[in-house]
Amino acid sequence: MQNLNDTAHKLLDVAERYTQLHGFNAFSYKDLQREVGVKTSSIHYYFPSKQDLALNMTERYVERFRDALKAMARTESNGVRRIRSLAELYVEAVGQGKFCMCGMLASDMLSLPDVVNGKLCEFFRLIEEWVADAIEIGKEQNEIRHTIDPKPAAAHFLAALEGGMLIARTQKRPEYLESVVTEALAQMTH
Amino acid sequence: MQNLNDTAHKLLDVAERYTQLHGFNAFSYKDLQREVGVKTSSIHYYFPSKQDLALNMTERYVERFRDALKAMARTESNGVRRIRSLAELYVEAVGQGKFCMCGMLASDMLSLPDVVNGKLCEFFRLIEEWVADAIEIGKEQNEIRHTIDPKPAAAHFLAALEGGMLIARTQKRPEYLESVVTEALAQMTH
DNA sequence: GTCTATAACTCGATAGAC
DNA sequence: GTCTATCGAGTTATAGAC
Numbered sequence: 008m009q010n011l012n013d014t015a016h017k018l019l020d021v022a023e024r025y026t027q028l029h030g031f032n033a034f035s036y037k038d039l040q041r042e043v044g045v046k047t048s049s050i051h052y053y054f055p056s057k058q059d060l061a062l063n064m065t066e067r068y069v070e071r072f073r074d075a076l077k078a079m080a081r082t083e084s085n086g087v088r089r090i091r092s093l094a095e096l097y098v099e100a101v102g103q104g105k106f107c108m109c110g111m112l113a114s115d116m117l118s119l120p121d122v123v124n125g126k127l128c129e130f131f132r133l134i135e136e137w138v139a140d141a142i143e144i145g146k147e148q149n150e151i152r153h154t155i156d157p158k159p160a161a162a163h164f165l166a167a168l169e170g171g172m173l174i175a176r177t178q179k180r181p182e183y184l185e186s187v188v189t190e191a192l193a194q195m196t197h
Numbered sequence: 198m199q200n201l202n203d204t205a206h207k208l209l210d211v212a213e214r215y216t217q218l219h220g221f222n223a224f225s226y227k228d229l230q231r232e233v234g235v236k237t238s239s240i241h242y243y244f245p246s247k248q249d250l251a252l253n254m255t256e257r258y259v260e261r262f263r264d265a266l267k268a269m270a271r272t273e274s275n276g277v278r279r280i281r282s283l284a285e286l287y288v289e290a291v292g293q294g295k296f297c298m299c300g301m302l303a304s305d306m307l308s309l310p311d312v313v314n315g316k317l318c319e320f321f322r323l324i325e326e327w328v329a330d331a332i333e334i335g336k337e338q339n340e341i342r343h344t345i346d347p348k349p350a351a352a353h354f355l356a357a358l359e360g361g362m363l364i365a366r367t368q369k370r371p372e373y374l375e376s377v378v379t380e381a382l383a384q385m386t387h
Numbered sequence: 388g389t390c391t392a393t394a395a396c397t398c399g400a401t402a403g404a405c
Numbered sequence: 406g407t408c409t410a411t412c413g414a415g416t417t418a419t420a421g422a423c
Contacts, residue, residue, distance in 0.1 A: 014406085029307050032222060035398060049407050051400065106304060110360075113367040114296060114304040117219050127367050155384075162361075162373065163380040167353055170300075170360030174352075177303040177317050183352065190353040194345075194384045204388085225416060239389050241418065390423075397416070405408075 011063070015053045017043050019064050027105035031061060031115050058120050061112070065126040068108050072130065076137045086145025087192060090138060090164070094188040097172050101181040110169050135161045142195070151195050160195060167191050201253070205243045207233050209254050217295035221251060221305050248310050251302070255316045258298050262320065266327045276335025277382060280328060280354070284378040287362050291371045300359050325351045332385070341385050350385060357381050 011019070021042045025034035036047040036057070043050075054060035075096070083089045097107065109130045116124050139161035145151035171187035201209070211232045215224035226237040226247070244250035265286070273279045287297065299320045306314050329351035335341035361377035 012406095030220070030222070030305055032220070033305070033308055036400090037397080045406095046408060047399085048401080048409080052406065055400085057399065110363055111304055113363050114301055115220055115223070116367060118223055124367065131364050131367065156380075159376055159380040160384075162364075163357055163377050163384075166360035166364055166374075166377045167357040168360060169356075169363055170358060171352075171356035173300055173303050173359055173363075174321050174356060177306060177314065177321065184356075186349055187353050187356045190346075190349040194350075194353075202388095226418090227415080235388095236390060237417085238391080238419080242388065245418085247417070388423105390421100392420090392422105394419075395417090398414080399412105400414105401412080402410090403408100404410105405406105 011053075014043070014045060014049075015063075018045070018050060018053060018060075019067055022060055022064050023068065023108060024105075026064070026111055027100070027108050030111055032118060058123075061119055061123050062126070065109070065112065065123050065130075069126055069130045069133070073133060076133070080137070080140075084144075085150075086141045086143070086148055087150050087196060089141040089144070090192065091188070093134070093138070093141075094168065094184075097168055098181055098184050098188070101172055101175045101184050104176065104179075106176055107169060107172055110172065131165065135165050138164050145195075150197070152197060155195050164191055164195075201243075204233070204235060204239075205253075208235070208240060208243060208250075209257055212250055212254050213258065213298060214295075216254070216301055217290070217298050220301055222308060248313075251309055251313050252316070255299070255302065255313050255320075259316055259320045259323070263323060266323070270327070270330075274334075275340075276331045276333070276338055277340050277386060279331040279334070280382065281378070283324070283328070283331075284358065284374075287358055288371055288374050288378070291362055291365045291374050294366065294369075296366055297359060297362055300362065321355065325355050328354050335385075340387065342387060345385050354381050354385075 018039055021039050022034070025038060036050050039045070039050055040047050054063060076093070079089060079092050083092055100107065109127050112119060112123065113127050116127070139157040142151055142155060142157040142160055146153060146155065146157070167187055171184040175181055175183035175187075208229055211229050212224070215228060226240050229235070229240055230237045244253060266283070269279060269282050273282055290297065299317050302309065302313065303317050306317065329347040332341055332345060332347040332350055336343060336345065336347070357377055361374040365371055365373035365377075
């Protein structure tokens, strides 16, 4: 991903935003041309096919998200608050009318190459394990109940996060997602 | 919805399946022509625009789902088992590689008319209230903890259901959704 | 109601000059 | 790297005969 120049990154930025707002199949190279100021034929120079664009976009996104998770783990040692800071990212995105980029791609999975689907699985597994770690820490800090099994609880939390985002966006109510997160944490803590 | 003839219903059947598998913008009138055996121009006779198709499809879906919920409530008086029977529908759909139709439309909401979006909100509210009722009953039957507040807990459960479906489908693992449901119920019950 | 024929448009993608 | 020009295919939608 680091072997892409400035123009390529701008193209991925716009593609990413369109994907989160409208879906990957709902924007065209012409949209990128209009927003970045580079002709569609030049876009094909960077990404020969739209599937190449999908793969590069997803790889960059997952890479950045992994870094963001590491940073959050570094700056927040409290398990529950660590989970809350992840949820903040999602709430903020919904506030901008966006859905999770990988969630959006997941809904379009049948029209995307398998390698992209693999990246989506990697993304979800990544967050799941990060949340499981945070839950484990929360248990050690005696804030999360000892009856909670970190792994399935993390899968459950991630599912609620993705689904809550989808529903909150539909209803144009970011508070919906906040309420889902609050309830999720309430059920896990004492 | 009852004022549609047999051909119209067949068209909606196929449109519904395509939407759940690929998304509303990922199939064309030509796909319907191939599967139903009616020319695309005839499809426009029933549904002048594709947005009309979207609205009719969604209205019929919500109407049928409402009936299915009523039937489940009638045949199952146990709150927890009632919730489980709803989850069964979702698990079965994932087993067929499908996503929730309204969840799929929710991801395409920006390309759909507002009236469809209204139907999606109605759908989610419908399920949420149904689940809240089931939780209330589960509390009365002393299976669900008295500390659980039905309304936010129902929103949380619905979110986990939708998100779990999305992730399970991505990973081609219906068991993922089953595990999410099991965890959700475990956290709510004693 | 269903058909043939076609309009009008958009899409991803390529060739080749600079 | 970026451009102009264009191809071929796909899309929704309409007109009009039967």
